[in-house]
Amino acid sequence: MKYIDEYRNPDLAQKLVKYILKKSTRPWKIMEICGGQTHTLIRYGIDELLSGAVELIHGPGCPVCVTPLEKIDRAIAIARREGVIFTTFGDMMRVPGSSRDLLSAKAEGGDVQMVYSPLDAVSLAEKYPDRQVVFFAVGFETTAPANAMAVKIAKEKGIRNFSVLVSHVLVPPTIDFLMSSPDVEIDGFIAPGHVCTVMGYTEYEDLAEKYNVPFVVAGFEPLDLLQGIAMLVDMLEGGEVDVKNQYTRSVCRLGNPNARRIVEEVFEVSDMVWRGIGLIPKSGLKLREAYADYDAERRFSVGNVEADESPLCISGEILQGKKKPIDCPAFGKECTPEHPLGAPMVSSEGACAAYYNFGRIKGGEHV
Amino acid sequence: MFECPIPIGEYDRVTLAHGGGGRMTHRLISKMIAPLFDNEYLRQLHDGAILNLGGRVAVSTDSFVVSPVFFPGGNIGDLAVNGTVNDLAMCGARPRFITLSLIIEEGFLLKDLWEILTTVKVRADEAGVKVVSGDVKVVEKGKGDGIFINTTGIGEVLEGVDVSPSNVKVGDKVILSGPIGEHGIAIMSVREGLEFETPLKSDTMNLWPLVEAILKVGGPAIHMLRDATRGGVATVLNEVARSAGVGIVIEEERIPVREEVRGACEILGLDPLYVANEGRFLSFVSPDVADDVLNALKKVPGGEEAEVIGEVVEEHPGTVVMRTWMGGTRVVDMLSGEQLPRIC
Numbered sequence: 085m086k087y088i089d090e091y092r093n094p095d096l097a098q099k100l101v102k103y104i105l106k107k108s109t110r111p112w113k114i115m116e117i118c119g120g121q122t123h124t125l126i127r128y129g130i131d132e133l134l135s136g137a138v139e140l141i142h143g144p145g146c147p148v149c150v151t152p153l154e155k156i157d158r159a160i161a162i163a164r165r166e167g168v169i170f171t172t173f174g175d176m177m178r179v180p181g182s183s184r185d186l187l188s189a190k191a192e193g194g195d196v197q198m199v200y201s202p203l204d205a206v207s208l209a210e211k212y213p214d215r216q217v218v219f220f221a222v223g224f225e226t227t228a229p230a231n232a233m234a235v236k237i238a239k240e241k242g243i244r245n246f247s248v249l250v251s252h253v254l255v256p257p258t259i260d261f262l263m264s265s266p267d268v269e270i271d272g273f274i275a276p277g278h279v280c281t282v283m284g285y286t287e288y289e290d291l292a293e294k295y296n297v298p299f300v301v302a303g304f305e306p307l308d309l310l311q312g313i314a315m316l317v318d319m320l321e322g323g324e325v326d327v328k329n330q331y332t333r334s335v336c337r338l339g340n341p342n343a344r345r346i347v348e349e350v351f352e353v354s355d356m357v358w359r360g361i362g363l364i365p366k367s368g369l370k371l372r373e374a375y376a377d378y379d380a381e382r383r384f385s386v387g388n389v390e391a392d393e394s395p396l397c398i399s400g401e402i403l404q405g406k407k408k409p410i411d412c413p414a415f416g417k418e419c420t421p422e423h424p425l426g427a428p429m430v431s432s433e434g435a436c437a438a439y440y441n442f443g444r445i446k447g448g449e450h451v
Numbered sequence: 452m453f454e455c456p457i458p459i460g461e462y463d464r465v466t467l468a469h470g471g472g473g474r475m476t477h478r479l480i481s482k483m484i485a486p487l488f489d490n491e492y493l494r495q496l497h498d499g500a501i502l503n504l505g506g507r508v509a510v511s512t513d514s515f516v517v518s519p520v521f522f523p524g525g526n527i528g529d530l531a532v533n534g535t536v537n538d539l540a541m542c543g544a545r546p547r548f549i550t551l552s553l554i555i556e557e558g559f560l561l562k563d564l565w566e567i568l569t570t571v572k573v574r575a576d577e578a579g580v581k582v583v584s585g586d587v588k589v590v591e592k593g594k595g596d597g598i599f600i601n602t603t604g605i606g607e608v609l610e611g612v613d614v615s616p617s618n619v620k621v622g623d624k625v626i627l628s629g630p631i632g633e634h635g636i637a638i639m640s641v642r643e644g645l646e647f648e649t650p651l652k653s654d655t656m657n658l659w660p661l662v663e664a665i666l667k668v669g670g671p672a673i674h675m676l677r678d679a680t681r682g683g684v685a686t687v688l689n690e691v692a693r694s695a696g697v698g699i700v701i702e703e704e705r706i707p708v709r710e711e712v713r714g715a716c717e718i719l720g721l722d723p724l725y726v727a728n729e730g731r732f733l734s735f736v737s738p739d740v741a742d743d744v745l746n747a748l749k750k751v752p753g754g755e756e757a758e759v760i761g762e763v764v765e766e767h768p769g770t771v772v773m774r775t776w777m778g779g780t781r782v783v784d785m786l787s788g789e790q791l792p793r794i795c
Contacts, residue, residue: 097778198643
């Protein structure tokens with residue numbers, strides 16, 4: 085398949101693996117931020133192939149995983165209301181709130197519908213003018229332009245029965261937060277290719293300088309990641325600190341100006357609570373005052389929801405790369421994809437689910 | 452091909468009265484259904500059919516609730532016959548009879564019902580099965596999803612055939628009858644309003660001709676058969692590994708997946724190994740007959756793209772492992788729920 089097979093060439097992959105193994109003089113700690121990249125690394129066993137040369141630390145880049153519990157409880161409360169059509173991307177459906185998930189809300193009679201684009205939710209609002217259509221606007225900078233566009237179009241068309249429940253998070257402030265916490269040791273970063281497609285990578289240049297760590301912006305296919313890691317190892321071995329772009333077929337330094345403009349117009353930066361991590365200053369997006377009418381939290385006063393995480397779940401440490409899923413005593417026991425205690429076990433991009441689903445065989449045992 | 456014997460103008464939709472048991476019900480059955488499926492068993496219009504069967508008999512029942520009822524490559528009637536016929540085939544049984552039970556939502560278009568019934572007729576004739584008993588119920592508007600169908604099938608197990616998970620042995624080859632994921636993606640594309648450049652069709656088909664061909668060449672060396680419906684190939688492999696207490700290793704590069712399905716799965720973040728099929732099955736066979744079985748499959752329409760995708764091993768009992776194209780390995784586990792498309 086075009087644009088896929090080129091990036092999954094077994095011979096080239098083997099060459100890159102050999103190169104990294106040969107070049108690396110010590111096990112460099114490299115963090116990939118994005119959950120999509122974690123998924124690829126584990127799915128193809130890249131972490132295993134590189135063991136000894138590179139230690140891959142999985143970052144907090146799964147939007148499903150870091151959406152705060154309170155927000156999910158609010159989503160469920162809104163979805164259960166009479167007259168509401170609650171729309172969401174598929175993988176938010178099974179994320180556990182404090183007592184249930186959106187799938188249960190649907191089973192209990194809530195009209196919860198899966199959509200593939202926020203614009204589908206706007207169309208639903210046009211089709212059912214007597215209903216309130218709410219879209220769960222979740223994601224990093226990657227999904228922000230489309231979500232902003234949906235709100236803008238709804239406003240321009242005067243569609244009054246559409247609103248969004250916003251839970252948008254930003255990558256650079258989170259890297260800043262991670263690097264400034266005392267017990268985090270990371271030698272280099274794989275920057276998220278799709279976030280940078282929208283935003284460019286100038287923000288990472290500031291971070292590279294501030295913390296003296298190199299970055300490589302990489303794509304999501306196995307060869308993208310292997311090449312990205314090779315570029316990073318080259319810089320680390322040579323003592324070079326810079327931001328390099330592996331994902332040139334999609335990313336340019338300043339990103340996509342049109343996409344950035346629409347995000348800027350509709351959203352503003354705000355403080356944000358990350359599930360498992362806590363409050364990170366200026367790490368989220370909220371609707372600007374001019375679009376406040378489209379804020380589902382204002383439209384449906386759902387009040388303050390207090391929520392507690394399972395005491396067994398160590399997702400906070402996992403999302404910060406301090407621990408691996410297999411370090412968690414509940415992993416694969418109390419916590420499985422059928423019965424997730426924390427969000428990283430739900431989405432296929434969550435580190436715990438990636439470890440669980442694409443687990444390994446060691447000594448004849450599935451681990 | 453068939454013309455509806457009830458003038459559509461009289462009633463164009465199914466009403467509660469059609470299921471009330473009175474004159475309307477009688478009319479629906481005697482005009483629309485009984486003559487269409489006419490045979491010596493049904494003609495009795497008795498409470499049940501009395502069948503003459505010798506030897507070992509296989510029975511299987513299945514309910515069909517597909518939404519939408521009409522989809523690219525078929526309708527619920529295709530599934531209602533093929534699904535049950537295939538379950539019998541997986542027992543090594545020649546399908547002989549089926550029952551047909553309809554639960555129809557009030558307001559369902561009579562012309563759609565007729566199209567479904569004629570599809571059932573065509574598929575049943577092709578499969579050589581007779582509809583020997585049936586039932587019609589009508590539920591109030593809002594209490595069904597158009598139409599639900601239940602069919603029960605009865606088949607005769609071929610002489611000397613013994614297929615069951617407990618027969619699966621270390622060293623057995625795993626053979627897949629054709630490319631995977633087409634039914635699931637075809638349904639999803641209409642259900643979710645996704646538009647792809649190349650329209651995909653459901654793979655629904657009667658698998659008995661394929662099964663008959665391999666039983667002929669493999670006989671008792673065919674240890675286990677299972678169609679890869681809901682949950683896809685990965686789920687079937689896990690079920691077999693667990694119930695037979697063996698390990699299974701499959702090769703990623705040998706699993707046939709059409710470009711269109713691969714593309715759709717890439718876009719949606721789905722794994723074709725877990726996508727539903729309605730016309731694909733896996734056979735576990737002795738290594739010494741594997742080539743003959745594969746060749747036999749390839750000669751029957753619908754089996755041209757069959758492949759040996761893996762084998763049964765002693766290691767890691769209960770677990771399915773896939774060798775990826777990169778040379779790594781990973782576990783292919785059961786899925787906990789439905790596959791959900793990813794955010795990004």
